[in-house]
Amino acid sequence: MAVAIVLVLLIVGSVIFNFLSPWWFTPIASNWGTIDTTLIITFIITGIAFVAISLFMAYSIYRFHHKEGRVAHYEPENNKLEWWLTILTTIGVVAMLAPGLVVWNDYITVPEGADEVEAVGKQWQWSFRFPGEDGKLGTTDIKFVSFDNPFGINPDDPNGQDDILISEPELHLPIDRPVKMLLRSYDVLHDFYVPQFRAKMDLVPGLITYFWFIPTRTGKFDLLCAELCGVGHYTMRGHVVVDEAEDFDEWLSSKPTYAQFLAAATAAPAMTGLATKGQEVAGAQGCLSCHTIDGTSGVGPTWKGLFGKEETLADGTTVRVDEAYLIESVSDPNAKLVEGFAPIMPPYELSDEDMAALIALIKSKSE
Amino acid sequence: MSIFRILATKPWERNEASLGDLHGGGELSLPTQKIGLFVFLSVVTVLFGLIAAANVMRMKFGDWQPLTDPQMLWVNTGVLAFSSLALQWASVSARRQNLKGLKIGFFLGGVLAVAFLAGQILVWRNLIDSGHVVLGNSANGFFYMITAIHGLHLLGGLWAWGKSAVRIGRGVEIRELRLGVELCTLYWHFLLLVWLGMFALLLRT
Amino acid sequence: MAYVAPAEVDDIELHDPQSFITKYIWSQDHKVIALQYAATAIGIGLVALVLSLLMRLQLGFPGTFSFIDPSSYYQFVTMHGMIMVIYLLTALFLGGFGNYLIPLMCGARDMVFPYVNMLSYWLYLVAVLVLVASFFVPGGPTGAGWTLYPPQVILQGTPGHDWGIILMLVSLIIFIVAFTMGGLNYVTTVLQARTRGMTLMRMPLSVWGIFMATILALLAFPALFVSAVMLLLDRTLGTSFFMPAIISMGETLDYGGGNPLLFQHLFWFFGHPEVYIVALPAFGIVSDLLSVHARKNIFGYRMMVWAIVAIGVLSFVVWAHHMYVSGMNPLFGFFFATTTLIIAVPTAIKVYNWVLTLWRGDIHLTVPMLFAIAFILTFVVGGLTGLFLGNVVVDVPLSDTYFVVAHFHMVMGVAPILVVFGAIYHWYPKITGRMLNDAMGKFHFWVTFLGTYAIYFPMHYLGFVGVPRRYYSIEGTDFIPASAVTLNQSITIAAFIVGVVQILFIYNLIWSYFKGKPSGPNPWKATSLEWQTPQTPPVHGNWGPNRPLVYRWAYDYSVPGAAQDYLPQTMSPDDPIVGGHLGRGDEKDHHS
């Protein structure tokens, strides 16, 4: 008996929860309202089914629970009833599926004239690339990737020279223009996910995947990685800022083209021998995939201006960055965690030589 | 009775409430061991089917370099085919109560199967010596994997073969040997078929 | 009618255990093997439960427990998921319940290949031990998620990428070999070793569910086997089956040309049927629980069997619904969405028939029945949310969010576990000869049922908000309201309550073994064969000198005209209890 009552309470409670809970979709900021509509259709149909089935069950339990002298009805099957239920279910299924497939067709059909924008993922950072004046993205290959060419743009492809490189995890997009996001990964699967856009797609190393949408609301939105990509997965965040056209143009024009980037990199002041070696070590060990040496933020603290600096740690204390601190931070990264960063750096065992080279590099970036 | 007829019966009906049918405990009139083997063979079929599917899918990608097919595989294929034939002979002899034929066929089949395995290992060694290591080219990777998994299945077969061989050696009666011999034969034919399929696939890639 | 006397029915050779060792350890008796499987599965399952509670600690109270760092969190997620799905549920349903019930319910003396059956268990144990060993190797167990997606799974940024993953793959391979040995037995036993009169359509649905699930597993596990072997080669020998050209942490690797999607296809070709490998036995068992405790035949038996078969077949053509946003050819979306939603129809029929079995029944609210009812509600929620995720475009915003986590826990986590509990309360008397304590059982039921509902129902709404799954921490986002933190805390508290009450259940299992009320051979007055054994618990060989004869299906409850409300399958139509009508009412009672 109690069961029947509890079931009814659960069902009613679930429905009330649904209407009163503060947790619901974030307000949409793209053209994919149709996805929401399909979802709502699915929601209504399944909601009705849920309430109907469970209430019927609760009633049956209430009505037919064991009492002295009750005898169950003997009825092996009832074809007519079963067929009716089958047909009814099929109708419900079709009512959900049909709109779903129509919207899916839209989802995979990129409109003509959509702007192409590339998002590049690597553990655990985002960067982006716009096509530049010619409207064409240069071809890329992972084998071209180097310190001077972080996007792996084909140096011989003329389309690539004017590509605009966004090395920090903040992407701006103009409002009301369809964008085709081209997705590329250097290492593992990632997923480009902005809750307000509804759309998402995986980044697959070795492939270029895509999806499209139209931003319909200005604002700054969280960009998250939605496909497990290693210990730093949950830190792989960024932002997508939707701007009015003028603001967007202004932002874009402040960013370097590939050609400019290349020129700046070659013009950089020469480093001491040991620091150059440090750079090699940092590249080979993978330090640079999380730490930058140009002051931009990364997964880990930047090395620019690091040496001699006063770091605030997660527990609120401070520490001056000296050689001992650096050595400890490499061999036992979580012993002293810098505030605002996640404990995801793996410990490294480096030779004294390599360590010295790294320290030289970090010092050279702090002068 | 066809499976659909069976599934359509209404077990609660009047005329169903009896011991009536001639159901004697088994669905199929085959020895249990044979059915067990059939079930196992379906599993293995799916296994190799999936490997083949993976191979075909993987071929479509970028760096695929076809395998240099070692000529020796033809010889090995022949050996395996003869091994299968020999066992067939053993099976037929068992049915005809011909103990001598059974013995010759059965042992020949086993020896040839071992020869096949030795041949495969030789192919491996030649390939490795000529620098076709697993690394670098996935066609090689598939080749090694397929031959290894096939070889392991044959080894498993040889274990069963060994058990029957011991029984033959002990002079067990032919009537009691028959099932074991037949199962081995069936398994051998199956592995030959699988090998032919895989070989064709390897030739195509 | 002429029929062969039972003595002439083909019987398997029973191996007679002599010593304690061969009786209880190195045993070939299906009942002992079943208990070995069950004990091992539950043991390792408790580990998975503890891991989930540790995760919940971090999610509910981020940063409070410093020993749960991101690496260990991801290792917990992975091991929890893998253990629950494979080493607990698959092993428990097929190795545990399958082993115990199939021979008893079919009237066999044992499995047809008892020796292979025994090997199956010991290999399973090895698989479990290898898995456990991965907790103790340098770098710990793998943290790549239970889906083990390459390239991530074998690259630097993933915990356990050096040793953990190797042990995981080896353990899976061993598990599959072990399972195949068991599976051959279950299928062949059902086909060949039923007792006289036990036609296919007289089998209880438990047997049907386990039978079909075993077939699915036999055909699906090879896909996992192949992908595990290939992944192992990629990891150890450096092949590039799944590995494209990669720059990992700034270092260019030697891989090239492989395709990560190939792995995903193979994995889900196994992974989707796996859902039904867990679900079908639960479907079958719950049907029997409902029928016995409602004193009514299962409604629409034929439809139930057909649905099991249809679901089994269809489950091989829906796998890519896990890959809608994986970057595969988008046209696949149309096909897989359609097949996925089609599968909803037979599934829905099963639900209707369960509920209709209650309708006009004589419902005894015993503990097994309570669990069965809770299963229906939970499964309805989980099944319906599956329609969201199957309907391609609706999956796009929801995939990889907590909606998915809530969905699959409802449908393949909690729902089957509720059936497991129901089944244990139901069959414990047969296994031990004693009833489980009722008060403890009821308490366990209420806390587990309401607790899991409280955990997972609100969790769907986190998914609507967009909270991504497999996140160690969601701090620092703008779109997640602060109230989500409170919700996470309450979910964690609920999870702890549910976790703790399982101790009571284990205690009940032990206490009742010594002090429980003696049950007699057939405490629930059930019809199926396992309740008709001459001894309780059944002895080696199950049936004494003669195997039972089966005269009727397993659902003759409350037959009009009969003198008692159940007619065991072994009861002949000539028995006075049946009431002369061959045990059937008049025609008018039929389709009314």
Ligand code: HEM
């Ligand atoms: C009280 C019981 C349980 C609790 C509290 C629990 C909790 C959790 C949590 C917190 C996660 C991680 C979610 C994330 O970070 O995205 C998870 C994942 C998972 N759970 Fe459970 N769980 C429970 C029972 C089960 C059961 C019975 C199953 C059996 C099917 C199961 C299967 C899984 C799977 C497959 C995953 C995904 C692992 C992955 O993402 O790789 N869980 N669970």
Ligand SMILES: [Cu+2]
């Ligand atoms: Cu990522």
Ligand SMILES: [Cu+2]
């Ligand atoms: Cu699925």
